[in-house]
Amino acid sequence: QVQLVQSGADVKKPGASVKVSCKVSGYTLSDLSMHWVRQAPGKGLEWMGGFDPEDGETLYAQKFQGRVTMTEDTSTDTAYMELSNLRSEDTAVYYCAADDYGDYAFDHWGPGTLVTVSS
Amino acid sequence: SYELTQPPSVSVSPGQTASITCSGDKLGDKFASWYQHKPGQSPVLVIYQDTRRPSGIPERFSGSASGNAATLTISETQAMDEADYYCQAWDSNIAGVFGTGTKVTVL
Numbered sequence: 001q002v003q004l005v006q007s008g009a010d011v012k013k014p015g016a017s018v019k020v021s022c023k024v025s026g027y028t029l030s031d032l033s034m035h036w037v038r039q040a041p042g043k044g045l046e047w048m049g050g051f052d053p054e055d056g057e058t059l060y061a062q063k064f065q066g067r068v069t070m071t072e073d074t075s076t077d078t079a080y081m082e083l084s085n086l087r088s089e090d091t092a093v094y095y096c097a098a099d100d101y102g103d104y105a106f107d108h109w110g111p112g113t114l115v116t117v118s119s
Numbered sequence: 120s121y122e123l124t125q126p127p128s129v130s131v132s133p134g135q136t137a138s139i140t141c142s143g144d145k146l147g148d149k150f151a152s153w154y155q156h157k158p159g160q161s162p163v164l165v166i167y168q169d170t171r172r173p174s175g176i177p178e179r180f181s182g183s184a185s186g187n188a189a190t191l192t193i194s195e196t197q198a199m200d201e202a203d204y205y206c207q208a209w210d211s212n213i214a215g216v217f218g219t220g221t222k223v224t225v226l
Contacts, residue, residue, distance in 0.1 A: 044218075044220040045154070045162065047217055049215075050214075052214070103167060105152040105167030107173065109163075
């Protein structure tokens with residue numbers, strides 16, 4: 001059974017960067033396609049980016065290109081999402097979500113990490 | 120940019136059928152999934168590849184897709200089905216996109 005454990009809540013000032021981690025257990029990270037999704041207060045789910053198994057590349061939503069970096073450490077089965085140049089609108093719950101069959105559906109979700117951007 | 124549109128809200132009586140339509144350009148040509156999201160919890164996949172149901176998801180959840188729309192149907196709706204529901208689509212051009220979300224209220 002895949003389990004995703006995320007890092008704890010964080011508070012950042014505008015202009016700073018945040019790095020959220022997502023540790024995989026019960027599976028090997030390299031056998032998953034990991035994605036990141038966020039939900040701002042009162043808003044819907046928003047896909048930020050993730051691994052496309054068809055071409056073997058990480059894709060980013062156009063909205064976040066240049067500000068987001070998604071990486072993986074297969075030695076510890078941990079995925080990371082770093083978002084830079086934070087603004088208040090980036091206050092949100094950030095989820096890691098895993099696709100374990102390569103069918104572009106997010107079968108497993110982490111518990112979410114609240115990131116608050118405030119001066 | 121690619122957009123997926125859903126009705127903001129759907130109301131249904133217990134035991135009745137709720138249907139949520141997700142509209143997007145040539146959506147029927149892409150892989151569509153549906154997620155149930157309750158407050159304070161993580162989203163749960165209820166339908167993938169338009170019509171397939173993950174193990175553990177009740178049979179009352181079903182999906183279909185054609186043309187520019189995908190539809191999630193909840194038969195014999197129960198109080199526990201009250202939640203926000205999001206469609207999501209993927210293809211090589213749009214990558215991952217979520218719909219605007221629909222709040223299902225069981226009256």
